[in-house]
Amino acid sequence: MSFPASLRKNLLVIYAVYVKEMKIWLRYPTWILVIITLPYMLSGFFYVIGTALGGPAATRNFAEKTGTPNALLYYVVGSAMFLIAALVIDSIGGSIRQEQYRGTFEIHYSMPISRVVLWSSHILPQGTVTFVTLGISLVPALILSGIPNLASAFIGVLILTISMIPLFGIGLIVAALTVRFKEPWAVTNILKAVISVVSGFYYPLYVLPAWLRVLAGYLPTTHAITLIRDLLVFNREFLASDSRIIALVVLSSIYFLAGLSVFKRWESRARRTGELSKY
Amino acid sequence: MYASAYIGLKTYVRYPAWILSDVISTPIWIIMLLLPILLFLPREEWSDPTTYQYFYWGMVFWSVISMAMWSVGMAIRWEQNLGTIEWLFLSNANRVVLFASRVINRIVDLTISSLYMALLMYLMFNAPITVKNLSLLVAFMLLSMAVSLGIGAVYGAAILKLKEPGALSNVLQFVILGLSGIFFPIQRLPEFLRVVALLIPYTYCVDLVRFSAMGTPTLLPLHQEIALVVVLAVVLNYAGILALKIVERNMKRTGKLGAY
Numbered sequence: 302m303s304f305p306a307s308l309r310k311n312l313l314v315i316y317a318v319y320v321k322e323m324k325i326w327l328r329y330p331t332w333i334l335v336i337i338t339l340p341y342m343l344s345g346f347f348y349v350i351g352t353a354l355g356g357p358a359a360t361r362n363f364a365e366k367t368g369t370p371n372a373l374l375y376y377v378v379g380s381a382m383f384l385i386a387a388l389v390i391d392s393i394g395g396s397i398r399q400e401q402y403r404g405t406f407e408i409h410y411s412m413p414i415s416r417v418v419l420w421s422s423h424i425l426p427q428g429t430v431t432f433v434t435l436g437i438s439l440v441p442a443l444i445l446s447g448i449p450n451l452a453s454a455f456i457g458v459l460i461l462t463i464s465m466i467p468l469f470g471i472g473l474i475v476a477a478l479t480v481r482f483k484e485p486w487a488v489t490n491i492l493k494a495v496i497s498v499v500s501g502f503y504y505p506l507y508v509l510p511a512w513l514r515v516l517a518g519y520l521p522t523t524h525a526i527t528l529i530r531d532l533l534v535f536n537r538e539f540l541a542s543d544s545r546i547i548a549l550v551v552l553s554s555i556y557f558l559a560g561l562s563v564f565k566r567w568e569s570r571a572r573r574t575g576e577l578s579k580y
Numbered sequence: 581m582y583a584s585a586y587i588g589l590k591t592y593v594r595y596p597a598w599i600l601s602d603v604i605s606t607p608i609w610i611i612m613l614l615l616p617i618l619l620f621l622p623r624e625e626w627s628d629p630t631t632y633q634y635f636y637w638g639m640v641f642w643s644v645i646s647m648a649m650w651s652v653g654m655a656i657r658w659e660q661n662l663g664t665i666e667w668l669f670l671s672n673a674n675r676v677v678l679f680a681s682r683v684i685n686r687i688v689d690l691t692i693s694s695l696y697m698a699l700l701m702y703l704m705f706n707a708p709i710t711v712k713n714l715s716l717l718v719a720f721m722l723l724s725m726a727v728s729l730g731i732g733a734v735y736g737a738a739i740l741k742l743k744e745p746g747a748l749s750n751v752l753q754f755v756i757l758g759l760s761g762i763f764f765p766i767q768r769l770p771e772f773l774r775v776v777a778l779l780i781p782y783t784y785c786v787d788l789v790r791f792s793a794m795g796t797p798t799l800l801p802l803h804q805e806i807a808l809v810v811v812l813a814v815v816l817n818y819a820g821i822l823a824l825k826i827v828e829r830n831m832k833r834t835g836k837l838g839a840y
Contacts, residue, residue, distance in 0.1 A: 331742075335750050342754035349758045350638075351620030353768035354631065359620040366619045376616065402661075487601035494608035503616040 314414050315422040322396075322426035336434040339384060340442075344376035347503065367505055369534055377442040378533050379502040381435045382526045385461065386500070387493050389468035392427040393420050394475035394485030416568060417561065420476055424469050432461070443533065453532045460532075460546075464525035466553040470560030471496075477567035481576065502526055521552040581677050588684040606693060607700045610639065617763075632707030633794050638763030640694050641786045644721070645756055647686045648728040649749040652736035652820075655679040669832075675824040676733045676817065683729060716792035723806075724785035726813035731781065733820020737827040762786050765796065781812045 326333065351372070352359040364370040397420065400406040409419060471492065479485040499513055500522040506514050517523040524545040531537040570576070593599075614635055618626055625631055656679055659665040668678055698709040711717055735752075759773060760766070760780040765787075769777055777783050784805055790796045798805050 338751060342751065346754055346758050347616040349769075349773075350763045351617045353761075353764040354617065354634070355620035355622075356768070358622065362622055363619050372620075379616075487595070487597035490601045491605045491608075494605040494612065498608050498612045503612065504619055508615055508618075 311415060311418045314418050315425065318419065318422035319426050319429075322423060323429070326426060326430050333430060333434055336384060336388075336430065337438045340377045340380035340435070340438050343380045343383075344373055347376055348372050366508070371446050371534065374442050374446040374534050375530070376503060377439060378530055379526065381439055382461075382464075382500075382522065382529060383497055383502040384435060385431055385465065386468055386496055386502075386522055388427055388431050389424065389465055390472050390475060390489050390492055390496070391485075392423050393469075393472035394479040394489060396420065396423045397476050397479045398485050410572070417473075417564065420473070420564075421469070424465070424472070428465060432458075439533075446534075453536070453538070457529055457532050460525055460528050460549070463549055463553055464521055467521040467556030470553075470556035470558070473560030473564040477564045481567055481571065496520060496522055499523070500526055518548075519552070521549050521556060524549040524552070584673075584677055584679075585684040589688070592685040592688065602689070602693070603696065606696065607704065610697065610700065611704070613639075627706070629707045630794075632701055632705050633709065634763055634790075636697060636701050636707075636709050637786070637790055637793055638757075639697055640690070641724070641762050641782075641789060642757065643686065643690045643693065644724050644728050644785070645753060645762070645782060647683060647690075647725060648732035648735060649753050652676070652679045652729070652732035652739075654749075656736050656739050669828060674821070675828065676729065676821055679733075679736055683725070683732075687725070711793050712795040713792045717789065720785070720788040720792050720809075723809050723813060724782075724789060727781050727785055727809060727816055730813060730816025730818075730820045733817060734823050737820065737823035740824070740827045740831065756780060756782055760786065765790075766799070781809075781816065784809050784812070 351363070355362055360370050360372070363372050367375055369375055397406065400409065410416070475485055475489055475492065478488045499509070499517045500520050501509065501517065502522075506517055506523070506527075509517065528543075528545050528549070617635070618631075621631065656665065659668055659679075671678070701707045701709055757763070759769075759777050760783040761769065761777055762782070766774050766777040766783060778799075784799065787796075787799050788805060788809060791798050791802070800808065
């Protein structure tokens with residue numbers, strides 16, 4: 302098949318998945334409301350309990366340990382990153398499982414299309430919903446705390462976009478595990494927990510033990526959250542040659558390629574052994 | 581009740597990966613929830629066992645609250661997804677008992693995770709979890725679960741009507757957790773939030789649980805508080821049964837029972 306024809310076919314797949322998934326998302330708009338409000342729910346949860354336990358010195362204690370007295374913005378930004386990680390990791394494996402439940406999974410395999418494109422396309426509707434809703438959710442916190450300049454906001458979006466690539470790679474590994482073990486939520490639950498704790502979405506990394514800090518260096522989400530926090534919470538500027546940006550880009554590529562390779566291998570094994578249709 | 585408990589347990593053990601996943605991820609989630617809260621405390625209090633006791637009982641009680649949000653509400657949604665909801669509504673069984681199958685899972689889960697979390701608190705933070713009066717604690721936990729089941733039934737009726745429980749459950753859970761002093765005594769809340777806290781049934785339940793476990797003073801005189809929680813358990817369960825009946829009758833009339 303010629304390149305333009307192949308491209309057209311893949312674009313059609315992406316379009317079809319996008320329309321279908323967005324239709325399902327919009328059918329349950331309450332979930333969108335949850336994504337908008339969840340960063341505030343989580344931030345409020347930490348803030349109310351923290352200040353109740355910490356008493357009058359709570360904010361001072363917080364500022365000493367994080368470098369900012371603005372706990373709301375600190376946690377809202379962390380929650381936004383946490384939600385992006387959780388949603389992206391869930392999306393691909395979850396989509397496969399949903400198709401299995403609906404009895405439509407095998408039908409996808411009877412179509413002459415790339416399965417990688419098919420399952421990868423789920424990231425786009427997921428990304429749309431995530432970005433739009435988290436954008437809406439971040440705006441009030443940023444307005445309350447003084448909006449950073451437009452360039453910072455743009456770089457922030459760029460970093461968030463790059464940070465979705467490695468998560469997508471992890472999502473592909475989850476998808477592979479779904480095809481193999483059938484229960485993606487058990488796997489994603491552990492993965493999300495590990496990534497959330499080690500990346501330090503809600504606290505500075507120095508509170509973790511040294512060995513966990515070493516592990517954190519290998520997670521792209523760690524670099525993404527420190528960069529975004531620098532931009533939006535501390536209003537710091539940095540250069541494109543910042544080692545964290547380089548680490549983020551390199552790790553993103555590695556995670557993505559690893560995810561792709563694992564998914565292809567496990568999928569082909571499942572087709573050979575007949576595991577594909579079992580759930 | 582037997583059939584309901586049987587199906588609940590069978591479904592629970594059918595997915596061992598979930599049980600394993602819970603065992604592995606629970607300590608990790610505990611760290612994720614605890615560390616941001618500790619940032620508000622001076623460093624010397626990071627090793628104060630009382631802080632960890634509050635946190636531990638808060639985590640345990642969180643399961644009781646989730647029971648209301650997820651047990652009946654999610655059971656209804658689950659049966660809708662499986663296409664068995666109409667069959668269940670054809671039976672003449674009590675609707676609360678029918679959908680409370682997940683309560684059995686929750687009790688099993690709660691027992692295992694309470695012991696497991698206590699061990700983790702000791703291993704990770706060197707904070708031993710002690711119980712002042714075990715029999716009272718068990719009694720108050722059961723009473724709290726009865727209250728939770730009642731709230732769950734009212735909530736389940738709302739889910740039957742609204743269809744999608746996940747979103748509402750998430751929001752409600754955080755509001756209740758933040759406002760009913762699950763992780764701290766409500767005296768530490770600002771005045772206006774304390775009034776809201778006093779209107780939430782869970783405030784009294786967790787207060788009794790902490791009294792029996794940690795020996796903290798109760799909000800009301802003990803006997804009055806126990807009486808209040810017993811009344812709440814009866815009233816809320818009655819309200820739940822009534823709400824489920826009304827919604828069911830209404831949906832049967834309009835033919836919306838099978839729609840989801």
